[in-house]
Amino acid sequence: MAQAQTTHATTEAHGGTHEEVGFPPFMTETFGGQLLWLAITFVVLYTLLSRLVLPRLGGIIENRRAMISNDLDDAAAMKSRAEEAGAAYEKALAEAKGRAQALAQETRAKLSAESDTTRKALEADLNQRLADAEATITSKKAEAMSHVDAIARDTASAIIERLTGKAPAPQKVEAALNQIKA
Amino acid sequence: MASPIEQFQIKPIIPVINFTNSSLFMIGAAAVIVGGLLLATRKRAVVPGRAQSVAEVLHDFVANTLVDATGKEGMKFFPLVFSLFMFVLTANLLGMIPGFFTVTSHIIVTFALAMLVIGTVVIYGFMKHGTHFLGLFVPSGVPGWLLPFIVVIELISFLSRPISLSLRLFANMLAGHIALKVFAGFVVSLLAAGGALTILAPLPLLMAVALMALEFLVAALQAYVFTVLTCIYLNDALHPGH
Numbered sequence: 001m002a003q004a005q006t007t008h009a010t011t012e013a014h015g016g017t018h019e020e021v022g023f024p025p026f027m028t029e030t031f032g033g034q035l036l037w038l039a040i041t042f043v044v045l046y047t048l049l050s051r052l053v054l055p056r057l058g059g060i061i062e063n064r065r066a067m068i069s070n071d072l073d074d075a076a077a078m079k080s081r082a083e084e085a086g087a088a089y090e091k092a093l094a095e096a097k098g099r100a101q102a103l104a105q106e107t108r109a110k111l112s113a114e115s116d117t118t119r120k121a122l123e124a125d126l127n128q129r130l131a132d133a134e135a136t137i138t139s140k141k142a143e144a145m146s147h148v149d150a151i152a153r154d155t156a157s158a159i160i161e162r163l164t165g166k167a168p169a170p171q172k173v174e175a176a177l178n179q180i181k182a
Numbered sequence: 183m184a185s186p187i188e189q190f191q192i193k194p195i196i197p198v199i200n201f202t203n204s205s206l207f208m209i210g211a212a213a214v215i216v217g218g219l220l221l222a223t224r225k226r227a228v229v230p231g232r233a234q235s236v237a238e239v240l241h242d243f244v245a246n247t248l249v250d251a252t253g254k255e256g257m258k259f260f261p262l263v264f265s266l267f268m269f270v271l272t273a274n275l276l277g278m279i280p281g282f283f284t285v286t287s288h289i290i291v292t293f294a295l296a297m298l299v300i301g302t303v304v305i306y307g308f309m310k311h312g313t314h315f316l317g318l319f320v321p322s323g324v325p326g327w328l329l330p331f332i333v334v335i336e337l338i339s340f341l342s343r344p345i346s347l348s349l350r351l352f353a354n355m356l357a358g359h360i361a362l363k364v365f366a367g368f369v370v371s372l373l374a375a376g377g378a379l380t381i382l383a384p385l386p387l388l389m390a391v392a393l394m395a396l397e398f399l400v401a402a403l404q405a406y407v408f409t410v411l412t413c414i415y416l417n418d419a420l421h422p423g424h
Contacts, residue, residue: 024190024288025356031290033200034192038285038294041208045215045269050261053219057241060226060234067228 152177186363190287190356204291207283211272240268244409251413252420259416262302266295267409274355274401278394286404287355289348296348299412307419318422347411354404358397365390 024030153173160168193203222233230238244264248256270286277284285291307315319336320329368386372379 024187024192025352026289027192030192030202030204030288033202034204034288034290035294036200037202037205037208038291041205041212042265042269042295042298045212046261046265048212048216049219049265049268053216053223054241054261054264056223056226057219057237060223060228060230061238061241063226064228 149177186360186367189283189359189363192288203283204285204288207273207276207285211269211276211285214276215268215272240264247406247409248413248416251410252417255420256413256416259302263409263412263416266299266412267405270295270351270408271402271405274405275398277355277359278398278401284355284359286351287359289352292352293344293348295351295408296344299347299415300344303415303419306416307422310419311422315419315422318418322423343411343415347408347415351404351408354400358393358400362390362393362397365393 153170156173156177157167157170160173195201195203195206218233219237222237225231225234227234241264244267245257245260248260248263252259273285276282277287304315307318311317319333319340321332321336324332365386369383369390372383372386
């Protein structure tokens with residue numbers, strides 16, 4: 001303790017004898033010089049920083065920011081382009097599907113219509129022929145039936161002629177035949 | 183052995199132009215700032231190296247502090263705030279090197295820097311807002327009978343700003359360096375005392391080492407505090423309405 005105190009005392013004595021006039025930060029005669037050099041230094045520092053260093057530093061940072069945002073924009077544009085392409089593909093696919101379906105439908109309809117008309121034509125043809133044949137049969141039958149009268153008349157006259165030796169009057173034969181037919 | 187305040191002595195180098203050790207270290211700080219930043223950014227790399235990263239971090243740090251306090255329009259003061267921050271920080275840190283003079287340990291220097299800030303606030307405030315700037319001292323929504331007191335209080339608080347701004351930095355740097363010197367002096371004294379006391383010498387040495395770390399923190403922190411307060415005061419010049 002005593003030792004420490006003497007050390008302290010000698011320190012003070014030492015400093016005191018050397019140069020001490022006052023506490024350096026409060027020695028007003030140094031203020032002018034400090035202010036002068038502070039002003040010079042700070043003005044130069046401010047000028048160099050604001051004209052040279054900060055534009056360069058800010059430029060680097062701004063440049064990087066612009067580059068990053070450009071890249072992000074590019075990426076977004078590419079993504080949207082890819083999405084568009086995907087959508088276009090989906091659309092084309094859907095259209096193609098629709099067209100294929102329509103084509104199939106159309107073809108089916110056309111084919112069935114064709115076969116329908118062919119069948120109808122065939123049927124009509126067949127009906128026509130059937131009707132023709134029926135008409136032929138009817139006419140042939142009528143014709144034949146009309147021949148039956150003449151044959152009966154001829155046959156009756158021939159039989160009577162053979163039996164009696166003389167040909168009967170055609171009016172009488174006709175009348176007799178008509179009597180029998182009725 | 184030298185007294186703990188001997189390190190704050192102003193010593194003339196070229197007396198004719200008042201060039202002293204203080205002037206030398208001011209110029210040294212400015213040279214370190216400008217030279218260091220130019221060297222760090224010389225490649226202008228998109229992907230920064232270590233030095234450029236540090237420069238960019240300092241830039242963004244000060245810019246963010248300023249924008250947080252004042253908004254985007256405060257960026258017109260960016261060169262000033264950046265210069266102040268870098269000057270105070272570099273001067274503080276240079277002072278940590280043994281044997282180097284600490285520019286910011288002199289009240290006249292810190293006071294001049296504080297007056298620069300307050301002067302900027304006052305001049306810009308009046309230029310931008312005219313007499314509207316005086317609205318700074320008249321908070322809205324105060325009852326009439328209370329208004330005179332409030333105005334006086336606001337006025338005193340405004341006038342004390344340059345004093346508190348400069349004293350805080352000055353006192354921190356001064357006290358830290360004195361404390362370091364005192365503990366370092368104990369080491370020498372104890373060693374010189376001989377005998378049992380010599381054995382105790384490592385104790386103040388440990389203390390000096392711990393104080394050294396603390397002083398590095400204080401050097402950076404006080405530069406930051408000075409910058410933050412500068413930004414807050416500049417905000418008053420930009421937006422005087424409360």
